[in-house]
Structures are given as structure tokens and as C-alpha cells.
Amino acid sequence: MSHHASQYHRPNALKSRAVIFPIFIRLRTPVVATLSLLGALWLSQAQAHHPEGQEPQSEDVVIARIYTTDRERILRLARDYDLWYYIHKQGYAVIRADRARLPADARIDEEATQGLAPAEAPFRGSGTLPARDCYRTVEQTYSDLQALATADPGLAQWVDFGDSWEKAQGLGGHDLHALVLTNQAIAGPKPVFMVISASHARELATAEAVTRFAEMLFDGYDSDPDITWLLDYFEVHVISQHNPDGRKMAEAECTGGCSPSWRKNTNQNYCGAGSSLRGADLNRNADSSFWGGPSSNGSECSTTYRGPSASSEPETSELEAYMAAVFPDYRDAPDNDFDTPADADADGVFISVHSSGDIVFYPWEGINNAPPNLAGLRGLAQKMGFATTFAACQNCFLGPASGTNTDHIYERRGISAFTFEIGTSFGQSCSSFESTVLPQTLNGLLTALRHTRKAYQSPLGPDVLDVQFLPSASGGVLTATADDTRRAVNGGGEPVDASQAITQVRYTVGVPPWLAAESWPLDATDGAFDSAVEDAQADVPAAQLSGTQLIYVYAQDANGDIGPPAAVWTSGALFKSGFEN
8 A cells, every 4th residue: 555544634643843844946846636527516606706895893793695696786795795705606695794784685694694703712722623623723734734744754845934923923823834745856946836725714615625635645646647747746835824823713713603704814903903803814915016906905994904015914925935935937027017928938836725606717816907828827727617617717707806816926927826716605514515625626726736837838738638558568558538628618708718639649658748858659549630539549669668657648739739748657556665556
């Protein structure tokens, strides 16, 4: 069996003090899905992404649904109320409001309203949340991820890259941590994939999904062929708790029906040191030309308070410094230049995970202008939309959001960047999280990771699926399917990129295509490459093989676009124990 136990959730994992490793700069990442896609799941398209309305003012606060598909009505709700999210597929908005201010057609959600609780004392200790035992606390998340680095320091490093607001003020608080996954025995530089979650404290499912993504990669290394090569040649940075102080407040609110409302950090300089509305919105605080624009608020007590200046919060400034340290700079443009593209050959992907809504956004998020790298950004968004069954679009449904981390990294360094909105509520039930939200999110992240090298080019090419190798005395038979059709077809109102005919499928042995001295063709099973989905095969001679190694298969379409490779072992996977699968 593998040297890593196959566990996505470790509630009883070893708890130990964090070991801080030095940040290693300039190693980077993609990935391949090992989970089967959820066939036809399409729950909703919401935008917790864009609230900006009035906070409740009384003691009698409720959560309510307003059923409407009128875009102008939805925009008014966002302006006039604390709009939590909009479930597009099911046609309703969710607001938190004073009972006396509810619209006449509002339907109070009694269970969600009962779940509202003041965050007077943060929930302390490790383990999981009592009302949602599928979600780990900040402490348990940190303990479990740090344990991976302790178990295999050659594959995982636990990096301290800054302090939360409370920690910086000497008020307790938390360190800001990243788990960095890559095979350090293979030298860089490597393309970087980064995913962050829980910037908004109340969005409980995000941190757990991202934590389990890290665990899946760690567990899959040296057994799953695609995870293995991706961690060999790319670098993954996982920041599960971007807002740990705020998350502790949200954990305290997760009682009963679990409807947490704490969104911001806990900066006591805004709205009063003891106020439950204090803090700044970390996804409206990022340094970009859009800071201070739509869907952010200058009022300190607003849930979307942007802070007094861009990057005013340590959680924001430390994250931006960390991103600048690990991502190369692929875009040279002044502020307010929204037309200069990033380098077409840029490596790297950044994803910020939020809830709720089942949607993938790409830049610009702060304005409705098309981004200069539109083809590559929309192409990858559509690939991820297919993998998750999410909508894939720019500012669909509720319009722009300014000061986001996604816009920051695309504008400042030219990195292909996206926002995920996952699930249907902030306190997502464990049953729906486990059965639906988690598989969807893992599929989307794995798809993004796989496209991290040449991130503006590889999404335009075909995917390679079902790679198999049957060894024989003379070598073996290699088979695969090349598919140029796997793009989102739902939601957002944007055109879906047209598929192209496959023109060739090729393979390399031992190293990925960009490092290989030679590649060899597979033949179309039906005799000709002339359609968007093609089965292919090749006889691999024994002279090309040497023990247990990886074969990489990639495909090109009629536009000349080449997609990322997929891999297969030439025999059973050889684990570090020396035993084969």
C-alpha cells in the first residue's frame, strides 16, 4: 500500500506544534482529476461575491428568501440589504435583514434564522465544529496540514508567511500559513498553483474543501500517475485559512442551524472594538486599480468595508507579499491599464474559493471590460465549469466586485486567476458538502492545476482521458482518448468556445513533453484524426521502456492548440516502500 494513508478528513490526526520551514522561491504547478465527474449536478449559481447593502439595525434579525429572476430587482436587493447570495438556478436571493424591513414577498427561512448566533466568545480548541462535524476548526486545520510536512518534508513544507491582525497586535490571533507541495528532489523553477480560502470567515465549506484538496494530493503522490508527475514538476501552495481570526468568530456562530454571519477580519479599529460588525472585508481590500469601486463600502460597519486604503490589513498585505515572492511577474502595465495582456507564455494559476453559488469567475471582476487575456481566461474557466458543472463567466448575475484578490494577482503579475463560488449556503450541511460540494470543488481545482503550465494556452487545447498501458513481452500497448469538447455549457450567458478536430496525439516516456528529447505518435483507432473526440493507440517498443516509469500523452487540435498531458505507469506504481501497486 501507499506510504500515505488515503484519508481526506483527519479529525483525530496527530496534533503537534507548527514547524516553520523557510520559504523556497520560484517553484510552480498544474493537475489531473482523479475523481469521476459529477454527471449532471447543477444546483445553483449564486453570488455571495457582491453584497453591498444595509446591515440589520435591530435585535429582530431574520434570514429570508426572495424569489425573483428579475435582474434589476436582484441588483436593488444587493444595494438595499445584506444580500448573502443569489441562487440563480432555483431563482431566489437570500438576505439577512431586520424583520420590519423585509420586502412584502420575502419568505423567512426559520431554520437558518434559528442558526443566527452572536459571536461573543470564539469557539476554542481543536477538532471539528459541534454543529458541523465535517468542518475542522482553524487549530485542527493547521495541525493536520502541518502533520503532512512532518510526515514527508521532502514533499510538503509548512510555511509561516505572516500574522493575522490580532497576532500583529499582541492580542492572541494566528499565524498565516501555507502548505507547499512539490517533490523537492526535482529542481525548479516550477510553475506555481495557489489556492486560498476562507477570506470571508462565514463561508465554512471553503476551508475544508481546500484542506482536503491538499490531503488528496499528498495521499495521491507516488500512486496516482497524474498527481505524481504534477507534484514532481509543479508547485502547489495551499492557504486554507486566509482569515483565521474572523473564522474563529464564525465558528462561534455555528450553532444549531449554523448560519454564521461574520465575514470580515477582526480589526478593532473599525466600527468599535467590541462591535460584531468590526473589521475589514479582505476580498475588498486587495491592491488593484479597482480598490474602492463597486460592491465595496466606505462605512466601517458594512460587511463589505474595504478598509481605509488598499492592503491596509495584514492578512491582505502579507498574502500579497507572499504571492509576489512565489509568482513571477508576467505583466508590465501601469495602474488603470486594463488592455495590456500578460505574457502569452505565462505559467501559474491562482484561485480564491468562496461560497455560495456554483460558479467560476474570471477577471476583470472590478469592471465589465473584457480582460486582455480573454481567450485563455475564459477557456480555463469553461474547462473548470465542465469539471464542476458550475457556470463559467465574467461578472454574471450581480455585476462587478472591486478590490478582490483575483484581480490583484492578474493585474499586478499577470497570473491566470479565478474565483470559485461553491455550494448553496455559508453553513453548508455536511451531507450536501460530502456528496456534492466537495467532489465538485476537487474536480475544479484538479482541472485548474493541470493547466497551470502555459495557463493562457493549454486550456485552448484538447484534454487527454482514459490513458492505459498494457505491458507485453515486446513492450506494450498504449491507448487514450483525446477530447476537445469538455467546456461548460451552462449559465452566465457567454458563448462557449467551439470544439476543433483532433489532429494528432503523441506520447513521451519518463519526462513530460516539454522536457523530452523525443515524442512518438499514437494512431487514430478509427483510421483518421478528423473529429473533436478521438480514440488513439500505439505499440510502444521495449527499447523505449526502462522499469516502472510514466508515459505522458498529449493532443493537438486543428487550431494548433496543445492541451496538457495525462500520464500512466508503464507497470504497477512503485511506492517508496519498494513495492508495486
